[in-house]
Amino acid sequence: MPEYIKWDAPGVEVFQPGEVEKIKEVSDQFNRFQMMNFNEHHHCLRGTHLKTQGCVMGKLKVKDNLPPHLAQGMFAKSGEYDTILRYSSLTPKLVPDNVPAPRGIRMKVFGVEGEKIWGEDKKTQDFTFNNYPVLELRDPKTTNEIADSLERNWNQLDKFGEEMGKRKDAELACMGGGLPKQYMVAMPEYSQSAYRFGDYVAKFGVFPLSAEQKALAKETIPDDAPINILSQHNCEFHLSHRVTYTFCAQLLQNLDEQPVEDIGIEWDPKKYPFEEIATLEFEPQDSWLPEFRVWWDDRITVNGWHGLKTHQPLGGTNRMRRVVYAESRKLRLRVNGWRDYVEPEGIKDVPAPVVVPLLVG
Numbered sequence: 496m497p498e499y500i501k502w503d504a505p506g507v508e509v510f511q512p513g514e515v516e517k518i519k520e521v522s523d524q525f526n527r528f529q530m531m532n533f534n535e536h537h538h539c540l541r542g543t544h545l546k547t548q549g550c551v552m553g554k555l556k557v558k559d560n561l562p563p564h565l566a567q568g569m570f571a572k573s574g575e576y577d578t579i580l581r582y583s584s585l586t587p588k589l590v591p592d593n594v595p596a597p598r599g600i601r602m603k604v605f606g607v608e609g610e611k612i613w614g615e616d617k618k619t620q621d622f623t624f625n626n627y628p629v630l631e632l633r634d635p636k637t638t639n640e641i642a643d644s645l646e647r648n649w650n651q652l653d654k655f656g657e658e659m660g661k662r663k664d665a666e667l668a669c670m671g672g673g674l675p676k677q678y679m680v681a682m683p684e685y686s687q688s689a690y691r692f693g694d695y696v697a698k699f700g701v702f703p704l705s706a707e708q709k710a711l712a713k714e715t716i717p718d719d720a721p722i723n724i725l726s727q728h729n730c731e732f733h734l735s736h737r738v739t740y741t742f743c744a745q746l747l748q749n750l751d752e753q754p755v756e757d758i759g760i761e762w763d764p765k766k767y768p769f770e771e772i773a774t775l776e777f778e779p780q781d782s783w784l785p786e787f788r789v790w791w792d793d794r795i796t797v798n799g800w801h802g803l804k805t806h807q808p809l810g811g812t813n814r815m816r817r818v819v820y821a822e823s824r825k826l827r828l829r830v831n832g833w834r835d836y837v838e839p840e841g842i843k844d845v846p847a848p849v850v851v852p853l854l855v856g
Contacts, residue, residue, distance in 0.1 A: 524639070729783070
């Protein structure tokens, strides 16, 4: 039987000397990225995942009769939760959809009971994912170095790429620019970093489930595709298909092979498999409604720290995100003229039609 490591066991989290100061430097860097984007686009965007490629409403359905090691946190009991999901691109600078780049999804789950990390009264749980299992921003120190290079080469991305190619961890640092050019409904998505999973520790994965989505994984977006091909395709596919994903957990068993503090090291999925704990289901709908998209862009926030204590983010990159995401949100709201962000309580707060069409046949 596998032995799963408890979330508060020695060695799971190891705070680094000077970490607080380094995180402050990174937060300031990403705020400067936001203002450089503002100077180009006259609108303040997020510090990361700033380009929306679609927003949808659906259900997260927790599986029945999960074994004890998987029946943890909000997954301890079977049930259905209303969910909203945003497709987006990670890069701090806007890039066309037809080039290789990191892409991801953000989720907000409604009606989740339990004690919250920040003590809010809204029963929501946030999750964030990217389309590769590791991240070059593997810790605050590395993030600071990479962000410094990007800031210096903001208008010369080829030079930024050259500098990344000279790093000792060049393969990881350049990975995002070599990802397959897939359609987003066919992409695998990974939390990359670890989270408390009730008594244990896990990374999460979201993987395409329907046959139509899996078939798309073999297709490559052409070089001459429109620069907004991802948002176009998401809209067309979601309008004509029921889109489904499997939601999985990969549990921590060996800190030597599955470090929490370095998210540049992949947890081998063959040795430590992803196990299904829920499904995501989206009936046919328009993923490009202006009201929904602009509301998500300007008014709400998704942050892994916004959720249950039993799903607390772990590791240095997540401790960094706690600060960087909060400061990014504050700047975005202030520059765009909003006093505060909106934390929706449920689907009824989403500025989009609640009833979506069902496929016939």
